Amino acid sequence: MRLQAARYGSRILDGRIQKLDRCGAGFSARGHGNELRARAVLIATGVANRRPPIDDVLHAEALKLGRLRYCPVCDGYEITDQDVAVIGSDAHAAQECEFLRSFTDRVSLVLDGRTSLEERIAKHLASIGVRVIGGPAERFRLEANGLSLCCAPGRLCFEAVYPALGSRIHSELATGLGADVTKEGCIKVDSHQRTSVAGLYAAGDVVLGLDQISHAMGEAGVAATTIRNDLALVRQKFR
Ligand SMILES: Cc1cc2nc3c(=O)[nH]c(=O)nc-3n(C[C@H](O)[C@H](O)[C@H](O)COP(=O)(O)OP(=O)(O)OC[C@H]3O[C@@H](n4cnc5c(N)ncnc54)[C@H](O)[C@@H]3O)c2cc1C
Structure with a gap:
């Protein structure tokens, strides 16, 4: 160009x-x-895009491997049937979960810890089978089968993680x-x-x-x- x-x-x-x-x-x-x-x-x-707390080297590597993603419209089809996490706490994050839910039935929303999830949004996510997990998401690590992060239940690994923290x-x-x-x-x-x-x-x-x-x-x-x-x-x- x-x-x-x-x-x-x-x-x-x-x-x-x-x-x-x-x-x-x-x-x-x-x-x-x-x-x-x-x-x-x-x-x-x-x-x-606002990033979760991940250092630059790990961020670049996870992005390259498709473990960290920012654009469901661009690459949602690539996570078909995968175990996926969205990070965020607002209506936009919930919309992203709903969008990804059409590609996989294993979608979790990890709350980002800055705001709590509105009750009506939580209800809607439950009705479409999205699991809501307490955050914040931190201490990210690349694993052989995905990207793991620490959150309220402990260390969890997902095949792909979509931060939805705004821009x-x-x-x-x-x-x-x-x-x-x-x-x-x-x-x-x-x-x-x-x-x-x-x-x-x-x-x-x-x-x-x-x-x-x-x-x-x-x-x-x-x-x-x-x-x-x-x-x-x-x-x-x-x-
Ligand atoms: C991880 C990721 C994956 C994506 N995958 C896809 C995909 O598969 N398909 C798709 O269609 N889209 C994808 N997108 C979206 C796509 O990248 C954007 O829609 C597109 O790049 C927008 O182009 P743009 O020119 O508006 O902005 P950008 O491409 O962001 O370019 C803006 C440029 O302006 C520069 N700039 C900003 N401020 C200043 C300043 N003050 N002075 C000088 N320069 C400045 C920036 O440094 C940047 O280089 C993806 C986005 C991300 C983050």
């Missing part, structure tokens, strides 16, 4: 943008000692310019990926959506076309 972008004249710069400001009719982006100017900006900064939405660059966001912090866009700030566009996971590569790329395609058309309109206006 980098090669293809370069072939069409794109410059790819590594580094983190710390601040985005208005600059005349456009924007200036600053970070790593650089300042970049642009007439339009597309924010595609994604999200970061940190990387929308600060847009909110710094006053762009509207949802209560979760996702950037609000119109059907052409325009944010509430003129000249600022957003696509991918940072926008409320499916958190799927195909969806993110589709939104990027819509955004790129809109940016091209909006810039052409601006140029016509000043002719």
Whole structure:
């Protein structure tokens, strides 16, 4: 993808943008000692899933082996008939259990210890055969047959573990310019990926959506076309 972008004249710069400001009719982006100017900006900064307490090396290894997973929509079918744990305590975690329940009848919810489970959610999980286990989940260890963790009943091993602890939405660059966001912090866009700030566009996971590569790329395609058309309109206006 980098090669293809370069072939069409794109410059790819590594580094983190710390601040985005208005600059005349456009924007200036600053970070790593650089300042970049642009007439339009597309924010595609994604999200970061909150992790349970696992050190980075074990996290990477468990992810590689498919023992730790973050996206039931992406890979739920791969855990068909496996013994699976979801970590979390809220409605989102319960929804994830319900989703995974269609692939396996061995789903446990390990409470994350920060909040308690609402009674109506607990009742619903019991009705669909999801076991609720006291948490918090800690002291993770890779075993020959899965990923084990310590929780209220002691050390338990699961063939796959899905943390459902929410995400940190990387929308600060847009909110710094006053762009509207949802209560979760996702950037609000119109059907052409325009944010509430003129000249600022957003696509991918940072926008409320499916958190799927195909969806993110589709939104990027819509955004790129809109940016091209909006810039052409601006140029016509000043002719
Ligand atoms: C473990 C896991 C497995 C997944 N499996 C699948 C799968 O099988 N199929 C599927 O379709 N989807 C899968 N997904 C979801 C998929 O990865 C996302 O939907 C997709 O990557 C979203 O693309 P994006 O460009 O919006 O964000 P990202 O891919 O997250 O890219 C955002 C980029 O912006 C950078 N960034 C953030 N802030 C700044 C800043 N201030 N300055 C500069 N750069 C910044 C980040 O470092 C990152 O590189 C998975 C996700 C995870 C976590």
